[in-house]
Amino acid sequence: MNQHIIPQQWKKNGMACMVAVIFIVSLLMGGLFASPLVTSAADAQPAGIEIELKVGSDTALVNGKEIKVQGMYETKGVTMIPVRVLMKAFELNIQFFNSAHEKSFTLNSKSYRDYSAYVKLGALEAQVGGKVVKLPQPAVEKQGSLMVPLRVFAESLEAVVKIDRKNKTIRITRAADILVDGKHRIGSSKDSWSIAAPLYNPSEPTATSLFGFETHPGAWNWSGSLNANPNAGFTVTIWTEDGGKPLTEDETLEQLKKQIHTSWFTIQKRTLKTSDGSFVGFVAGHNEPFSVTYSQFWILRLPEKTYYIEIFIGNGSVEKHTWVADQLLPTFRASFDDKDANSKDVTLIKQHATNLRTPSSKPTDALRNSY
Secondary structure: OOOOOOOOHHHHHHHHHHHHHHHHHHHHOOOOOOOOOEEOHHHOOOOOEEEEEEOOOOEEEEOOEEEEOOOOEEEOOEEEEEHHHHHHHHOEEEEEEEOOOOEEEEEEEOOOOOOEEEEEEOOOEEEEOOEEEEOOOOEEEEOOEEEEEHHHHHHHOOOEEEEEOOOOEEEEEEOOOOOEEEEEEEEEOOOOEEEEEEOEOOOOOEEOOOOOEOOOOOOEEEEEEEOOEEEEEEEEEEEEEEOOOOOOHHHHHHHHHOOEOOOOEEEEEEEEEEOOEEEEEEEEEEEOOOOEEEEEEEEEEOOOEEEEEEEEEEOOOHHHHHHHHHHHHHHOEOOOOOOOOOEEEHHHHHHHHHHHOOOOOOOOOOOOOOO
């Protein structure tokens, strides 16, 4: 469906604001606003982004799927493309503003990677990521669709643009955002668990407990980041207790909620299937003085053990939080392979720290599995 925004959609702002207020109130009330979302391990591997556009065509290929769009065109040597293509491919939300003096819109990322842009129609400047960017041609409305300069906006999304002038086609690509290491793992031989290690900037696992969970002995946490960006970090906490008989989904959620500080309010409930069983959990919010921070809390209850996981990335949309879990949790195993040289055993790390504090103790090879 083409993106007709003027004048019809500009008039919908009042209704959109009312819906937004109702949505925010529902969050603060702590209710579950979404039905359970089931994700399988097959969905865990993120794909890269690929857009293909052809001059004169009213369709575009976005990640292999054809969508109807306003055709791209060239003006004064600048290629203009429909915003709808970027929204679809890069998971962007759009919000419109209409005043007596100007019409504008914002773009914000729904994925883990942060992105924001503020664009005025007809202006030769835009704000992207908090910085002023000069535009070779202004954003305009054409037959009901927003059109923006191709290269400026594609490259601001860290994508690569390739132009095939012979076939009059343009390809816009960006590599997949990967959170976890496909080779190295973190786990505990004592508590029988392991999970993929962060791909970038991994911190050393430490025995601790984050704010979300009540204090529990034996909790471990570590952190990583997205695409080597230390400002796009996430932290993971895992701890275990005895297992037990199978519980219903509602009973499992109640068991999870007992372990969490009462100041957190539930936003979205989810179920995520892995090879070792189904994690049940939710995204939760916590009110800060000027914002709301978010965490995910998960539980996997098995006969032998019950596993609890918190994933914290701070501020961000619900989509950002679910996106992280969909990559991380399917790598979880309710076991630890002590013969795998690429696995770091937190039990040995703890033993190593104990030995360092005891002068009479023998040397240990606790850190032989460093990655």
